[in-house]
Amino acid sequence: MEISVGHTPDSDDAFMFYGMFTGKVPSPDFKVNHVIEDIEKLNRKATDPQLDVTAVSVHACAYIPGYTILRSGGSFGIGYGPIVTARKQMSIDEIKKCKIAIPGKMTSAFLLLQLMIGKFDYVEMNFSDIPEAVKSGKVDAGLVIHETQLSYEQEGNVKILDVGEWWDKTTNGLPVPLGINVMKTDLGMETIHKFDKYLQASIEYGLENMDDALEYAMQYSRGKPRDLIEKFVKMYVNKVTVNMGDAGEESIRKVFEMAKEKGLVPDFELSIATK
Template identity: 90%
Template structure:
């Protein structure tokens, strides 16, 4: 079966798909054509199902009823997650009055920050442009994701908030639900479960062949040094990535329970692949 798979130009995604896309982990069931797009573009593309499988933000699941969440391939922070940066320290009360750059309205980072501080004034921009916009004063603060969670000091900014730390304390240690992979529900649960296991095998292969998989992922390093990319990959390709298990599933359900209470997402039912 030939299927289209969308993923981001990010090193952690590339690491996960290394075995699959290089053919080192073959499948008798699937021939994969991969499409690379920024996460917010993939989020928006998923609202009108175009790809068979795609990476999306967990937040986007509120708007993509045609997809089922896979149990493997998720990006979950373990006590850490997106952060807010600025040129100088600010209190939360000061931050609420700021214009904050966000990496997209459908990103999980945006939903989590709304849950943390309430609604705020924001401007959308590509995540890679946010650190410079903060440094130059184009915006008052920036909500940063991906490896810029680690490189903000090199970019001349300071950390104000860690949304992941807040989630960890608020939920008694549930993993921070950020990104996941989804598959078109109309392909049927048997096919979904088969692909889910195929992706899990690719992730496990990458972890067993870490140096080779990291070298492959470096093509998406965006000029960042190898040691920083290695740290980032180890943060977001973890045991919950291999299989979300009960903790990952609980964290996704908790996110939407909290968001529905505050009317930040519509009322909907999520679909998660069977175990």
């Protein structure tokens, strides 16, 4: 079966798909055509289902009824996640009055920050442009994701909020639900399960062949040094990535329960692949 698979130009996604896309982990069931797009573009593409399988933000699941969440391939923070940076420290009241750059309205980081501080003034931009926009004063603060969570000090900014830490404390240690992979529901649960296992095998292969998988992932390093990319990959390709388990599923359900209570997402039915 020929299927289209979308992932982001990010080192953690590349690491997960290394085994699959290089043929190191073959499949008798699938021939994969991969499409690489920024996460917010994939989120928007998924609202009008174009790809059979795609990476999306957890937040996007409120708007893509035609997809089922896979149990493998998720990006979950374990006590860490998105942060907010600025040129100087601020009080929470000052932060609420800021214009904050966000990496997209459908990103999980945006939803989590709204849950943390309430609604705020924002401007959307590509996540990689946010650090410079903060440093130059184009915006008051920036909601930072991906490897820029680790490089903000080198970029001349300071951390003023830790969204991942807030989630960890608020939920008594549930993993921070950020990104997941979804598959078209109408392909059927048998096909979904088969692909889920295939993706899981690719992730496990990467973890077992760390150096080679990291070398492959470095093509999406965006000029960051290998040690920083290795740290980032090891943060977001973890045990919950291999299989979200009960904790990962609970964290996804929890974020939408909280978001529905605050009117931040529409009422919808969540579809997660069975165990």
